[in-house]
Amino acid sequence: MDSQPSQPAAKTRNLIIAIAAIILAAALFFGIKLDSQGNSLGALAKTATSYEVAIASDKPTMIEFYADWCASCQAMAKDNLALEREYGDRVNFVMLNVDNNKWLPELEQYNVDGIPEFVFLDGAKNTQGTAIGTVPKQIMAENLEALIAGNDLPHAQLVDGNASQFNAPKPADNTAPRDHG
Template sequence: MDTEKQLEANSNNSVRNIVVAIAAVILSIALFLGLKTENNPLSLESQFKQSTSLDVAFANEKPTLTEFYADWCTSCQAMAGDLGEIKQAYGDRVNFVMLNVDNTKWLPEMLRYRVDGIPHFVFMDSKGNAIAESIGEQPKGILEMDLDALIAKNPIPYANKTGQVSQFEPQVTVTKDTNTDPRNHGG
């Protein structure tokens, strides 16, 4: 009986060791791919780091494409590669501004441009005036034609078009602070 229990225990240990080894390999691959994606110059995060700030875009008198996005947005992720290439090709003539809808700092802009789906693109002239918008995934060629028109100060040919979007609703909660209520009289 002791030999059978010992064989069974050894068998269980072998199976456990194999499962642990497989899990370690899978986690190593996931970690490697995660680090590789993070350093990808066409990733959303790296594009955000290279984007022009809204203040600079409004001051430098170049036309601007503002993109409202989120890291979790599958449509934004799907377009990241094409947008990265477009930004490299047009970056000397157009400001590319990226505003993350998960950052409440951009709530006034989200309300101003009525962002209710992402990606949401706002085309702005060199004075910072919104002249057109498009919502959702846009093919690379369409965006290039729109940017060419923006640069030439022509009407945006594919403005106000809606592609596939990720729905977004700003999470704003209004709470009443009794300490600042003027009727409270500090009491």
């Protein structure tokens, strides 16, 4: 007895395997692509409130100073996007890229010395606290809840050490943004 399948059966089997492989490859490709786009710093920055709009509003604001090359910033992107989705109707979420010289005045104003650095502002735009480095989602949520309620932040000066070193660049003419010489 011959154990080889007939020619038409072999072609049908090969066709089914090829179709299954194409479907699995497409699912894997689109699954990875959607996840990387949906939880990236770029996705978070696109959904963020602009700094100008946030400062003009009476809602509390959380400013994140970040850089695309910052591993801690990238690691927190998924959690921060989830927090923005949960609290975005009550808190402005602002993303300021430290590599953009446009934000030099804000880097100086908020004394940014590590990234990610989070600055929590009440509705009147007074600084209520900061957090530097990788901050667990639960800690961020507790700070946001307190900010919304107008209470003191439970983790107001949190620094965890997992931050990228950052030194704000000085303008080419060596003047600071507030120098009026």
